Amino acid sequence: MKRGRAWSRRAILHAATILPAFAWPGAGRAWAASNADWDAVLGAAVGQIVQFNAWGGDQRINDYIAWAGHEVLSRFDVTLRHVKLADTAEAVARVVAEKAAGQASGGSVDLIWINGENFATMKAQDLLFGPFTERLPNMRFVDQYEKPTTVVDFTIPTEGLEAPWGMAQLVFFYDTARVAVPPRAMAEIWRWAQDNPGRFSYPAPPDFLGTTFLKQAFYETTADPTAALSPAGAQAAMAMAPLWEFLDRLHPLLWRAGRTFPKTSADMRQLMADGETDIYFAFNPGDASSAIAQGLLPETVRPFVPNAGSIGNTHFLAIPFNAAAKEGAMVIADFLLSPEAQARKENAEIWGDPTVLSLAALDPEGRALFDELPRGVATPAPDELGRPLPEPHPSWVAALEQGWAERYAT
Numbered sequence: 001m002k003r004g005r006a007w008s009r010r011a012i013l014h015a016a017t018i019l020p021a022f023a024w025p026g027a028g029r030a031w032a033a034s035n036a037d038w039d040a041v042l043g044a045a046v047g048q049i050v051q052f053n054a055w056g057g058d059q060r061i062n063d064y065i066a067w068a069g070h071e072v073l074s075r076f077d078v079t080l081r082h083v084k085l086a087d088t089a090e091a092v093a094r095v096v097a098e099k100a101a102g103q104a105s106g107g108s109v110d111l112i113w114i115n116g117e118n119f120a121t122m123k124a125q126d127l128l129f130g131p132f133t134e135r136l137p138n139m140r141f142v143d144q145y146e147k148p149t150t151v152v153d154f155t156i157p158t159e160g161l162e163a164p165w166g167m168a169q170l171v172f173f174y175d176t177a178r179v180a181v182p183p184r185a186m187a188e189i190w191r192w193a194q195d196n197p198g199r200f201s202y203p204a205p206p207d208f209l210g211t212t213f214l215k216q217a218f219y220e221t222t223a224d225p226t227a228a229l230s231p232a233g234a235q236a237a238m239a240m241a242p243l244w245e246f247l248d249r250l251h252p253l254l255w256r257a258g259r260t261f262p263k264t265s266a267d268m269r270q271l272m273a274d275g276e277t278d279i280y281f282a283f284n285p286g287d288a289s290s291a292i293a294q295g296l297l298p299e300t301v302r303p304f305v306p307n308a309g310s311i312g313n314t315h316f317l318a319i320p321f322n323a324a325a326k327e328g329a330m331v332i333a334d335f336l337l338s339p340e341a342q343a344r345k346e347n348a349e350i351w352g353d354p355t356v357l358s359l360a361a362l363d364p365e366g367r368a369l370f371d372e373l374p375r376g377v378a379t380p381a382p383d384e385l386g387r388p389l390p391e392p393h394p395s396w397v398a399a400l401e402q403g404w405a406e407r408y409a410t
Contacts, residue, residue, distance in 0.1 A: 038137055041327045042076060048328030049079040053091035054113035056084025057264055060290060064344070064351050072335050078328040083109075087206070088118045095127050095320045107322035111329040114162060115315045116154045116208075117394035122318065123161060129319040129326055131160025136330060138337035139163065141366075143358030149314040150356050154391040155229055162316035163333040166345060167354040168283040169305075169312035169388050170212055171380060177300040178278045184307045186220040186246060189279075193253035199278045201254045203268055204261035204409070205401045209283060214400045215392055216311055218243045228392035232399040240403055251408065259410065273297050285385060286352020289376020293349045303380040312388025314356060339366035348376035 056062055062082065069080035085091055091109050098107050114122070122128050133139050142164055144150045150164040151157065174182040178199075183192040193200055203210035219225045221242040227235070251258030255277055262268040269287070271277040273296055282288070291297040317336065319329045335341055339362055342355040359367050 034135075037135060041135065041330055045325070045327035045331045046077045048325040049081060050110045050325045050328040050332055051083050051108060052080050052111045052113075052329075052332065053083040053085055053088070053109050055086075055088065056082065057086065058266060060294070060351050067344070068332070068336060068341060071341075072332055076331050076335075078325075078331050080332055088112065088114055092118050092121055092127075095122065095322070096125065098322055099125070099127060104322050106324045107320050108324075109320045110323040110325040111332060112318050112320065113165070113315065114318050115313060116391065117397045119153050119158075119162060119316065119318065120156050120394040122320070123156065123159075127321055128161045129321050129323060130162075132319060132326075132330055133158075133160045133163045133333075136163060136334040136337060138334050138339075141339065141357045141361045142337065143356065143361070146358065147314065147356060149312065149388075149390075153316060154313065154394045156394065158316070162318040163337060164314045164356040165317050165333075165336055166315050167312070167356055168315060169285055169354075169385055170216060170281060170283055170310035171285045171287070171303050171305055171385070172279060172281040172310075173272075173288040173301050173303050173378060174279045175272060175298060175300050176302050177298065182279065182304045184304060186217050186306075190246065190250050190253070193250060196278065197253045198255050198257070198276075201256075201258075201262055201268065201271065201277060202281075203264055205404045207264055209265040209268075209281070210261070211397060211401055212283060212311055213281070214243070214404060215396070216306070216389075217246060218392075218396075218400065219311070219389060220306070220308060221246050228396055229390060231393050232395040236396070236399045237403075240399065243400075244403065244407060247404075247408070258408075269297065272301070284351075284353055286346070286348040286354070286376055286379045288378035289348035290350070290352040292378055293374075293376065297378075299377065301378050303378055303384070305380065305385060309386050309389045311391060312385075313391045339369055343369035343373060346370065347373050348379055349374055352376065352379065 054065060065082045069082065072078045072080055091112050095107060095109055142150050147167060153162065172182065183189040189200065202213040205211045205214060218228065218240065222239050224239065227239055255271065262271060265282055268280045269291060272280045285303065288297055288301045288303060292299055292301060317333045319326055323329055339357065342357050345351050345353045346355050359370055
């Protein structure tokens with residue numbers, strides 16, 4: 001990369017500190033759902049069938065959702081049907097089409113796993129039911145202060161229109177049997193790839209993890225990373241130019257010389273398992289530990305985080321405006337916020353997805369559920385994760401994906 005375009009660690013860290021502290025009517029006060037209101041929700045939910053539209057690309061997550069379905073059926077007589085998506089935009093498009101057709105009730109989507117540009121789209125087009133999160137009893141445990149992205153989604157205030165479900169932060173993993181010192185910056189990855197051609201790759205955008213790699217590389221190459229927190233405008237092309245320079249240099253050094261890319265994060269992890277690559281990354285700090293526990297990766301895999309920090313966010317659950325089973329959807333969202341469900345989700349042997357809850361807000365019994373969790377040999381400690389970098393404004397997703405497709409899609 002040209003020295004004049006070299007990324008500044010100080011600038012990137014500055015971007016991480018200016019995430020706006022948005023306020024909305026439910027923020028800043030204790031969460032206290034009315035018992036009578038919640039009893040009415042539980043009563044109306046009995047017998048409802050909830051079409052839960054969620055990404056279906058990871059069997060561990062699918063198994064967790066199946067477990068949750070069994071629990072809500074036995075406890076609340078609510079049926080959860082997992083509609084497995086390849087891309088969340090599929091469900092968003094269905095809701096858009098239903099609104100255009102005048103279908104104000106009885107919609108095909110009751111609950112949707114969502115964040116980022118998909119949430120921004122649905123909020124902007126009034127496609128969401130709510131605010132509803134203040135009605136959920138377990139929202140009182142959510143750590144909205146230390147984890148501000150639980151109420152701000154890719155710089156967009158959630159305003160009670162989506163319930164936080166889990167935390168995510170980009171973490172890289174390397175096989176210590178083949179890599180002595182991992183590259184902790186994009187510039188270092190390029191130098192490492194020169195010495196180890198073909199041993200690294202990333203998923204092709206618009207896979208969400210491939211797009212996240214573009215965001216991380218953008219932060220580390222652009223002259224002003226704080227620009228990513230505002231809508232992409234006329235200066236976007238100039239801001240992204242150093243990123244394309246970096247990728248032009250990197251791609252010939254990738255797996256299969258950058259002529260083809262893994263399709264998903266699971267494909268990228270499999271390349272490491274097969275010994276074809278030495279580094280992969282995930283948006284779940286417990287991903288490698290979970291894979292090791294299931295025999296999907298060698299026990300020599302360990303984590304690392306870029307020196308400048310890495311992108312972090314929260315993923316959410318939202319209810320479309322015309323959902324047929326709104327009460328059942330709220331019951332499921334609240335159950336998935338319970339200490340029991342959150343602790344099971346964070347278990348590296350099951351999923352390894354970090355909790356949105358404040359452990360200090362839990363009673364001793366709830367806290368014990370987390371204290372007793374197996375952390376896994378490849379899960380970074382909280383102090384190793386560092387302060388996460390904020391997600392760019394949703395408009396940068398389209399700009400980055402379009403720019404990548406124009407240059408590298410085959």
